Amino acid sequence: MTGDQRSDSELLASLPRQPELMGVLYERHALAVFRYLARRAGPTAAEDLLSEVFVAALDARKRVAPHDSGSALPWLYGIAMNVLRRYFRHSQPTWAEVSEQGMDWDAVDARLDAEAQRRCLRAALGTLSEADRELLLLVAWEGLTSTEAAAVLGISKVAARSRLHRARHRALAALSASAPDRRSVFMAIVPRKEAS
Numbered sequence: 001m002t003g004d005q006r007s008d009s010e011l012l013a014s015l016p017r018q019p020e021l022m023g024v025l026y027e028r029h030a031l032a033v034f035r036y037l038a039r040r041a042g043p044t045a046a047e048d049l050l051s052e053v054f055v056a057a058l059d060a061r062k063r064v065a066p067h068d069s070g071s072a073l074p075w076l077y078g079i080a081m082n083v084l085r086r087y088f089r090h091s092q093p094t095w096a097e098v099s100e101q102g103m104d105w106d107a108v109d110a111r112l113d114a115e116a117q118r119r120c121l122r123a124a125l126g127t128l129s130e131a132d133r134e135l136l137l138l139v140a141w142e143g144l145t146s147t148e149a150a151a152v153l154g155i156s157k158v159a160a161r162s163r164l165h166r167a168r169h170r171a172l173a174a175l176s177a178s179a180p181d182r183r184s185v186f187m188a189i190v191p192r193k194e195a196s
Helices: 008-014 019-041 043-059 073-091 095-102 105-111 115-126 130-140 146-153 157-178 182-189
Strands: none
Touching: 008 019, 019 043, 019 073, 043 073, 073 146, 115 130, 115 157, 130 146, 130 157, 146 157
């Protein structure tokens, strides 16, 4: 399976007839999906949830529609989001519990210089609705475009761009009240390619 040169779109198109291609997608994207899960549920839970994502993807292979970007990640993140919802529904943590116990804030720390900014960012993300927070994190942490994030969340491209714009402004408003260096915190929320 290693070394398969086909694009994700080609693999997804063949997946309904060739379920063994899920192994190629796993090799390509398991680390990204694991990081996505770990940032939301913690690394320990993410290890178990990762297998659930790929089992669910295998079950959903006949309904897959390749994304315009050509990447399988929007589809896999969408499945991961559903797996996380099911996980959180059964464990029923609040956002505060998830942010303290399950969020991988080391990923945020890598972008931020001080503990004070970390607390500010955490508080700002806590002011957003779950849907807006997820959209913002898909773009900022997972590196998806707003179009890819829209596919993950099952919303239109226009709605994603509008919600992302509002979420960024709400987060920045919350940050401006508590962050002395708004620019460095802003760079944690908005990828460099979109900040300029």
